Amino acid sequence: MEVITQEISVTNSSSTDLEITFLSLCDCLSIDPQSRTISAGERSLFNLTLEPEGYGVMSRHMLVDKNGKKTTTKVFVTLPDPPKETLSMGCPECREKEKAIEDQERAKKILDSWIIADIYYSPGCSTCEEFIMDAGVEYTIKKHNILEKEELTSLEKKLKLLDIGLKEFPLLIYKDRVLQGGEVNIEKFKKILSFKQETTLNEKYRNTLEYLKPLPIFFAGLLDGVNPCAFTTLLFLISSLFYVGRGRKEILTVGIIFTITIFLSYYLVGLGLLNVIRTAFIFPIISKVIKYILIIALLILSLLSFFDAYNAKKGSVNQMKLQLPKGIKKRIHNVIRKNTRNRGLVVGTIIIGIMVTIFELTCTGQVYLPIISYIIKIEASLSSYFYLTLYNLGFIIPLVLVFATIYKGSNNKKIATWFSSRLYIIKLLLGLLFVSMIFFI
Template sequence: MDILLSDIPKLQAKYTFALKKYDIDLLDNYRLLENMEQVYGKTNEDLPVVFVGDSVFYGPEEIYEKMDGVLRNLTKRQQKELERPVRKKDTLPQIVERIRLDYFFQPGCEECSRLDAMFNNLEKRDSIVVLRRSIFDDTNRVLLEALSEKIRIPERQRLIVPVIIYGRGYLIKGEITTDNIFGLIKEHRADNNIIDSINMEGAENSILRRFGQFSLLGIVFAGLLDGVNPCAFATIIFFVSYLLFLGRRRRDVIFMAVSFIVAVFVAYFLIGISAYNLLDYVVGYEVVAKIIFLCFGIVAVSLGVVSLRDFVYARKGYYDKMILQLPLGIKQRIHRDIKERTAIGGIILGSFAAGLIVSFLEFGCTGQIYLPTITFMISKVGLRLKPVLALLIYNIMFVLPLVLISLLAVIVSTDNVAKSLNKRIPIIKFLTAILFFVLGIALILSA
């Protein structure tokens, strides 16, 4: 509100006008704001709101950019009094019994932040209790779906917030006004106990059915694409080649490859669970949630641009000029660790240890897809219900190419497999770029 303390007084010194302030934490003033917005035919969530003449400005930036020009034009027309709608008499119905409204919101939602002022005053002035339920909480999401199923909210409108549910009626987004709330209470007061008869288990299945198929297909695609990342399969080819070079029997090579791949799966799954729990916790804070979704979205889009650049160089055969690949020093460290670990600790344990170490070393490359995908999972209501399942699917798809490459390298030859995979690096880079763009845009829109 700094603009009210600095810029507007400067404008008052420049032009002749009176400034009247209204605190919308008071219900009468909030209703006045709604009435004025109806008269002006405009609404927005930004604060503060300034009405001057025939114009209305939302937020410090718009006030700063436009208010001076409007005041200048009004002064030129020698308008003696600024036009403003007449404040209507408060005609809120009197409510005797306690009314419970179920209000579902998303942390960081601008509409939701503005509605808080209205709800605070409804609770102070009238016999209303507003039960605030964040849809970032699994139980609240399922409850919203169950209520939506019970009162037959169309599927295309379900899990959209902000939403108020009372009895068998509901208000969504722009429909939530004080007049509409009291109309909702008056119309549905007789059937306000339906929450006692809802089906929570059926609601969870409904969410998974509606969102899970599309979202999990995205997880499958992301995991598979991450698995054919040159960072990952270059390591497994070197691993198998080294074992064959040592003269190991093919059966031993297969056992060691399986141990190596299991270690990679375990390491990535643990990294994913840790990252998911951390991000899931911090996005519970409104501002942090928006910042995280926006930052990861921007990072994903940026990586998409870099992947397109790598695609162009890969098509020309300039693989050494690709940016999204492991640095030479890390590659050499991975090769050294594989040699050391497979030479000690037995066939199985040595390979497993090598797999764990290699997983963390190459995470800087493969994690470019993994972390944005996890953030995308948190932003999708369906996937938040089953994070362990989603991460299991992702990591199964991630190691699947490693399994296939290992078998081919043992059965055919590592040279042929390496050459075949190198030919496909351009298309892999192109598909990776598309994935980054899709994830980035989805995360930015979720912010």
């Protein structure tokens, strides 16, 4: 059959130059020129050449690259009527449908073979721009500005579908694989391109570790609950209640209200810190600064905790470094004395719980803040709200046990003696906790 030529016109209605490339998905269709740069507001002509098969209206698919954005388009060509002797030969419409399906399948294969990844970053990130320049030579990298609310919302939806937590920026997504922070480099990117999804013993091991991730959070909360800063305040509260003549039932009531107030107060403080740190982690420079500050602080805290453990072991408790400042300790005691004497026991206990939370943060925050950073880093299959709840449940368990022991008939002197005899162990465990957190934040 005779070759058909047709002219198409492309107009650049934008304010910038347009680089356009056509790629035919059929050997029967060619275009000349295949690539061209069209100035803003200008129009350019392209010649299509088709070797037809069949008769009637014929369609063929082409891939179009416009300034790096790839799409598919369909070209329609009206063919001359067939000779009368050929009308009874076959079904041109059927052949046309078959051809269209083949074109679509071929287009899909080509699109699938293209490497298209999404990078989410903030403007001014030099490492991001460097990666885009390196990867953009061979692959298509779509850029997304996380300072735009729509882009950030879109990212959060994608990560939710992938069941992956947002840790830090820049963030790169390719299919179901995600790189974050320092992982975003050309070497890591090429590795995930060649990655094959297989169920191996190593993956089963990693899945097991995923389920174990909440355990350090609970343990840290439990350890923070027996932190001398918090525990000595609890003992002082119980002593004050006995001193003003409160009965065991009243002490149990105070214990329930105090525990609930402490749990809610610490949870809300943690929620605020979580949102602030997570927002700060959006910016790579700020994220690195926070990380290094935490590492230095944890190193110092671990050394001081080991020093305190040594002093506690030899009975020199007054020489311990990590404890509430005398001024804050005095304020807490004044709040407790004032509100345990009030007739309004419920309101007084709530006030004590809130004020104790605020004043003790200078001490208990030493554990809380790094744990929140850890939560942001590992958040994946479970919500950060669950992790915060888990931490604070661990934190209030010592409170519950102490008040329950007092209600059962024990006294605060026995509890104080038990605590003092194990103070060096608690300090030692706190030191080990600080050291371990250096490797996980």
